Every structure is written in structure tokens, then in C-alpha cells.
Amino acid sequence: MAEEREVLLRVEHLKQYFKLGIGATVKAVDDISFDIKRGEVFGMVGESGCGKTTTGRDIIKLYDITGGDVYFKGYRISSGIKDKKKQLKKLKKEGKTAEAEALAKDIKQAKIDVKKAKKAKVMTGMQMIFQDPSACLNPRMTIREIIAEGLIIAGEKDKEVIDRRVKEVLDMVGLLPEHAERYQHEFSGGQRQRVGIARAMVLNPDLIIADEPISALDVSIQAQVINLLNELRNKMGLTIMFIAHDLSVVKYFSDRIAVMYYGRMVELAETEELFAHPFHPYTRALLSAIPLPDPNYEKQRKRIIYESALEHDYSEQQPTFREIRPGHFVLCNDAEERKFRAEDNG
Numbered sequence: 242m243a244e245e246r247e248v249l250l251r252v253e254h255l256k257q258y259f260k261l262g263i264g265a266t267v268k269a270v271d272d273i274s275f276d277i278k279r280g281e282v283f284g285m286v287g288e289s290g291c292g293k294t295t296t297g298r299d300i301i302k303l304y305d306i307t308g309g310d311v312y313f314k315g316y317r318i319s320s321g322i323k324d325k326k327k328q329l330k331k332l333k334k335e336g337k338t339a340e341a342e343a344l345a346k347d348i349k350q351a352k353i354d355v356k357k358a359k360k361a362k363v364m365t366g367m368q369m370i371f372q373d374p375s376a377c378l379n380p381r382m383t384i385r386e387i388i389a390e391g392l393i394i395a396g397e398k399d400k401e402v403i404d405r406r407v408k409e410v411l412d413m414v415g416l417l418p419e420h421a422e423r424y425q426h427e428f429s430g431g432q433r434q435r436v437g438i439a440r441a442m443v444l445n446p447d448l449i450i451a452d453e454p455i456s457a458l459d460v461s462i463q464a465q466v467i468n469l470l471n472e473l474r475n476k477m478g479l480t481i482m483f484i485a486h487d488l489s490v491v492k493y494f495s496d497r498i499a500v501m502y503y504g505r506m507v508e509l510a511e512t513e514e515l516f517a518h519p520f521h522p523y524t525r526a527l528l529s530a531i532p533l534p535d536p537n538y539e540k541q542r543k544r545i546i547y548e549s550a551l552e553h554d555y556s557e558q559q560p561t562f563r564e565i566r567p568g569h570f571v572l573c574n575d576a577e578e579r580k581f582r583a584e585d586n587g
Contacts, residue, residue, distance in 0.1 A: 246278040249314065249448055249480050250300065256308035256321060257295050269295040271504040272309070274562070277448070282474065282481045284495030284512070286488055286527065291501040293484045294372070297450045300482070301369050310351070314447065316363045317354035325351070365395055368441035372453040374433035378425040384411075385421035388440050395444060410439040414469060431462035438469065442477075450482045455490065467494055488531050492516060500524045503549075506562065510569040520571045520581045522552045553577070 257270040270292045277283040285293050299306050299319070308324030310317055325348050332341040358364070368391075371377035378387055388410060389403045397403055408418045414435040425433055434454060441449055451470065455463040467490060473479055485491050491498055491512075498515050500508040500523065508521045519525045526547035532539060553560070558574040565571050565581050573581060 246280055248276045249279040250277040250482075251312040252276070252296075252300065252309070253312075254309040255296065255299060255306060255311065256324060257292070257299050257304060258307045268504045270299060273501075273504075273506040274309075275499055275506065275509060277480060277482060279447070279480050280478055281496040282483055282494055284483045284485065284491040284498040285501060286485055286491050286498060287501035288486060292504040293486075293501050294452050296501070297369065297452050297482060297484050301367055301450055302364065303369075313358075313367060314363050316358035316361060317351060318358045318363065320351035320355055322348060322351060362395075365391075365444050366447040368444065368446040368449055370434075370437050370441050370449060370451045370454045373457050374430060374437045375425070375457075377437060378433060380425055383422055383424060384416075384436055387425070387436065388421075388443050391440065391444050406443060407439075410442050413442060413473070414439045429462075430458050431465060434458060434462075434466055435469070438466075438473075442473065445477075446479070448480045448482065450484070452484045453486070456485070456487070463490070470494070488527055500527065505572060507572045508570065509562075510566075514566070514569055518566065518569065518585065520565055520569075520584070521573070523547045523549075 253274050255270055255273050256268070259267045259269055261267060273292075273296065275283075285296065287293055295304070298304050300311055300313075302319060306319050306321045308321030310321070311319040325344060329341055329344045329348065332344060382390075385404075385407050388407045392403050392406060397406075407421055411418060411420060416432065416435055416439070420428075420432075425436065428436065434457075437454070449470075454470070455466050458466060470481065470483075471494065474481055483491065483495055495512050497509065497511050499506050500515075500521065502523045508515065508519070508524045510518075515524065516528065519528055522545075526545040529543065529545040532542075554576075555574060558576075560572045560574045560577070562570050562572050563578055565573075565578065566585065571577075571581060
């Protein structure tokens with residue numbers, strides 16, 4: 242059994258709801274929980290619009306979360322105070338005094354914890370690599386200015402220290418020192434993404450959130466960027482949350498994989514376990530879509546079509562996240578759990 246590693250990031254009951262102008266609410270992320278251990282690559286997959294990117298942006302605090310809590314390096318960095326206040330009001334109305342008092346105490350402590358995390362500047366230990374390198378790099382700034390910006394915001398004022406660190410990270414990602422004085426339009430897509438990685442690496446982060454970092458790149462360049470991230474991970478002991486929709490890439494790169502569908506996490510397991518024993522129908526549908534460079538296999542490969550309304554009957558009991566095998570969690574109700582366990586034993 243592998244040695245138990247420290248939990249670097251913990252997400253508890255995360256919710257992110259967006260209100261539309263017509264009065265409707267979109268549940269982009271709807272009550273998901275997971276943790277990421279130090280030194281691992283945690284993959285998150287699912288189709289476009291399932292909440293993967295929103296989850297990453299919630300964690301790094303680009304959005305104010307609707308509900309739940311996010312802990313990083315032992316600090317509570319985010320808390321859905323508004324959602325908790327609504328729950329508190331409901332508990333008081335229902336006369337549940339003990340639960341209301343406990344929640345009121347948690348709300349008070351959450352405010353203190355978030356302020357403490359801000360004062361400790363723990364967020365400098367978390368950085369993000371964005372999907373589109375062209376859109377996330379300021380066209381009016383040189384590469385040096387883009388990479389150095391994080392150092393300056395963190396309080397570094399020594400120009401020699403900044404220049405030396407910029408050269409170090411440029412070399413780290415396979416770029417030359419003279420590239421520092423150029424602008425982003427002078428680079429290819431792959432080189433721009435390397436600049437984005439360098440910007441994320443300049444503060445020596447503990448956690449990198451990579452939001453589909455290769456989807457905007459040519460296939461020939463994708464492998465280079467993945468290999469670079471893998472090299473940095475092994476060399477610097479990085480922890481990476483890798484968001485993608487390409488399961489074949491995630492399989493190669495990740496230690497554990499979480500599968501998202503319509504804002505919910507439907508399955509979570511170690512990579513080999515997930516590919517060998519997928520339980521949730523949506524996970525099986527995703528795996529059936531992976532092509533292989535084998536003409537004979539491709540002739541026989543059958544796509545599984547996932548229709549949520551046809552696959553599940555939640556009229557009597559709603560699903561919860563349950564451990565079907567050691568370390569393998571699936572969103573299901575009692576009837577589905579019995580079915581999955583019967584399949585596993587059969």
C-alpha cells in the first residue's frame with residue numbers, strides 16, 4: 242500500500258450557483274467534495290459545461306463560492322457564508338436550536354479563518370494555468386513583465402532578484418533569456434503556453450491548477466506541454482489539479498480521476514481502478530468514446546450513449562457519494578449501490 246500523503250487541498254460541499262437575468266439559477270457546481278494530496282496529479286474530466294473550470298476558479302478564488310468550504314495548506318481560504326446564513330435561518334425557523342447554534346459558531350469561525358488565511362498570504366502557494374494562452378497574456382506587456390508581475394505583487398522590489406528569477410523560470414520551461422523582452426504575439430501557441438506555465442511557476446507554488454492547458458494547442462505541441470508539466474512535477478514535487486476533457490491524456494498524466502456531470506461529481510477513483518472498473522453509466526459512456534490506434538478494435542468499438550433520465554430513477558431516493566470499492570466512490574442511491582456491488586462480485 243502506498244504511503245499516506247499529506248492532504249494539501251480539501252474541498253467540502255462546494256457549490257457555485259449563477260443567477261440569470263430571467264430569474265433562473267444555474268447550478269454550475271452542485272455540492273461536490275474531494276481532496277488532493279501533496280505530490281499527486283488529480284485529474285478532473287467531463288464534457289464542456291459540466292463545471293470543471295468553475296471548480297478550478299472557485300478553488301483559486303476567482304469566484305466567490307455560493308456554498309461549502311475550501312481548505313488549502315490547513316487554512317480555510319473560502320467559505321459560502323451566504324449559503325450558511327440561509328441554512329441558519331431555516332434551522333431557526335424549524336426550531337432546531339442545537340444545529341442552529343453549531344452553524345452560527347461555524348459561520349463566525351469561518352470569517353476568522355478566511356481573514357487569517359489572507360493575512361498569511363497562503364494563496365501565493367496556488368497558481369493557475371489557463372486554457373487559452375493568447376487570451377490570458379497581456380499583449381501590452383513584455384514576457385518579462387508578465388512573469389515578474391506575480392513577484393512584484395508578492396512584494397519583491399529588487400530588480401536583480403526579479404530578473405534572475407524570470408530567467409530561471411524561462412529556462413525551466415524551455416525558453417531563452419532573450420525571449421523576456423518580446424511580446425506574446427511574437428510566439429507560437431505552444432510557446433505562449435510555456436510563458437503561462439513560467440508565470441505560474443515563478444512563485445514556487447505548492448499547487449498548480451491546470452485548466453485544459455493543451456486543448457487550444459496543436460496535437461504535435463500537446464505532448465510537449467504535458468511532458469513539461471510531468472517533468473516539473475517530478476523535479477519540483479508539484480501538486481497538480483489537471484482539468485481536461487480528453488480522457489486518454491488524463492489517464493497518462495493523473496494519479497486519481499474525478500468525473501463530473503452537470504455540476505455533480507459522479508465518480509472518483511485512482512486512474513487504473515477507474516479505467517478497469519467504471520461503475521457510473523456516464524463514466525462508461527466517456528470511456529467508450531476513447532479511440533485507439535487499432536483498426537480492428539475501432540471496427541468493433543461501440544459508443545455507449547448516456548441518457549440520465551433513462552439510466553436513473555431518483556423519484557424515491559436521491560443519490561449520495563458512496564464508496565463501492567476501497568478508494569472508489571460513485572454517486573448512487575441504495576438500489577444502484579446494490580447493483581454495482583453485485584456487478585463487482587459477479
